[in-house]
Amino acid sequence: MMTLGVAGHDREIDAHRDALQGCRDIQLVHQADCAAVLDQKIDGLVLLHVEDKSHWIGVALAAGLHVMATHPVQELSHSKVCVLSLGKHTHFCSALAVRRGVAHYSLELSFDSALFDPIDRETICNQAALDVCDLLLSTWGPADVLNSRMRNFFHLGRMEDVSVVLLRMCNGVEGSVTLLDFTAIAPALRIRAYAQDEMVDTSWPWVWEADDLAAYYRNFVAFIQGRAQPLLGLEQVAESYRLFEWMRMSARRDTILNRKEIKYNVL
Known part of the structure; x- marks a missing residue:
């Protein structure tokens, strides 16, 4: 039996606990407070939406624990740290992968950062953007050229409500990505993919499916x-x-x- 500590927002913890009901070899110890979780005897730590994530990753690593965390994560080079990303969601990626010969795509992610109050908007918006980057790279590979606009239209604060990015991938596929943070809307992903002979327009709730989440834990x-x-x-x-x-x-x-004209570093 493997005992994993899980810290995060109550909304998330409930979904994770339900997804692992069929995993009899995994036991969850879950709290909203990271310190309370780390006080327990656990074999690994899962960090979801928590304050001071980098601090708690450091505490867990100092205790010799492996860590799985949602974005954003700064400790990208540590051998005991891995990432849990909805953008690498098996259902999303497999559904996109079967669309062969796609020449253009349009991806729209809408979400409400206030759902995870009191976690700050910046963390939630950054996570949404990074999850989408994971999805783009998993499906169409690296980007070659892009042009983006980010603006505040609906909320006060330093984080943009609307981000629109036009991209050309290294494999020649072109597309657009729109991120919309708006009050009282359910998280949803809409994808339109255009091939020579067809256009696919489909939407999914931007939430974990139990089988995919359980696969991450296993x-x-x-x-x-x-x-x-x-x-x-x-x-x-x-x-x-x-x-x-x-x-x-x-x-x-x-x-x-x-891509060929710019040098950039990991955050």
Whole structure:
């Protein structure tokens, strides 16, 4: 039996607990407070929406624990840290992968950052953007050229409510990404993919499916035991952070950025 500590928002913890009901070899110790979770005897730590995530990752690593955390994560190079990303969601990626010959796509993610109050909007918005970067890289590979706009229209504060990015991927596929943070809307992902002979327009709730979430936990257990590598490798995670910084840089400079012309570092 593997005992995992889970810290995060009550809304998230309920979904994770329900997803693992069929995993009899995994026991969850869950609290909203990270310190309370770390006081328990656990084999690994899962961090969801928590304040001071980097601090608690450091505390867990100092105690010799493996950590699985949602974005944003700064400890990308540590061998005991892996990432839990809805953008690497098996259902989303498999549904997109079957669409062959896609020449253009439109991806729209809508969410309400206030759902995870009191976690700050910046953390929630950054996580949404990084999850989408994971999805883009998993489906269409690295970006070659992009141009982005980020503006505040609906909320006060330093984080943008609307982000629009136009991209051309290295494989020639072109597309657009829109992120919309708006009050009282259910998290949803809409994808339109255009091939030579068809157009697919589909939407999903931007939430975990139980089987996919359980697969992440089983993989985390295997990672702790040294039997497997994480489902989302740190090399791809680092590329997602680069892509996100590239988007922000394009918006700040109000210019088109080309992969060959710019040097950028992981955040």
